[in-house]
Amino acid sequence: MMEQLAVTAIGYVHNSATPDIHSEEFRHLVSDIVIKPEYADGLMDIEENEFLTIVFYFNRNDGEYRLRLHPRGDEARPITGLFNTRSQFRPSPIGVTVVKLMARKGNTLVVEGLDALDGTPVLDIKPHVLTFDEGKEIDDPGKNRVRKPR
């Protein structure tokens, strides 16, 4: 039984990335994330963060995926499990990437390092917290958050 759950686009990615981009180019790509006006109040204080976790939706998929695959479709790389890769073709077509927040201009966040194509729906934005091995805190923006240097 397939359980379908609903999520919502809070905004969209605007950048120069087209489907033929090489994955290495994403690292320093600058993108605008334009948040819908009705969600803009949720951006209060967002500029305190040096890094953000962006949750986005691979909307160019046709719903197809393979549970075992050559990473990046490269037959020189051994077949492995889908959940051992960051392939965009997944049962839940969700991408999660930590980006650097360069600037905020009203409803628009200017970020570096987002590996999403132009037009990608953004589902959520979270403060980037230090990961488990470094002493993670749960649900507390005041502790262990990576803050902008002053």
Place this chain on the structure above:
Amino acid sequence: MMEQLAVTAIGYVHNSATPDIHSEEFRHLVSDIVIKPEYADGLMDIEENEFLTIVFYFNRNDGEYRLRLHPRGDEARPITGLFNTRSQFRPSPIGVTVVKLMARKGNTLVVEGLDALDGTPVLDIKPHVLTFDEGKEIDDPGKNRVRKPR
């Protein structure tokens, strides 16, 4: 206009966490993530990872959220924007947490540090990659992945 997008549960969390758990208790909580049999092939090689990124769905929400809130509902903490917190009450009720992979037993992953309640739907599992500031690679399980020490 609200754009609804669909995601899918690939499995469920089984642990001792009930809604009255204190958030500090999650850090060392051990959970089983039981993957549905139809997705089990996607777990091939997953045990090579020391850390995994778990994407899950806050299914106990009623769809309500506030765009500005006191973190953790604590009035001693100043009001801030929702996207500056990891509150469970979000337009897209998605949680993202890096956990430590303790063991794999068939379709079941035993993990430490997952801040999700018993019964939570799991949407996706990804290898944890080093974050932007540490030199992130995109979509390549062979590079910059945090591997289990041998």
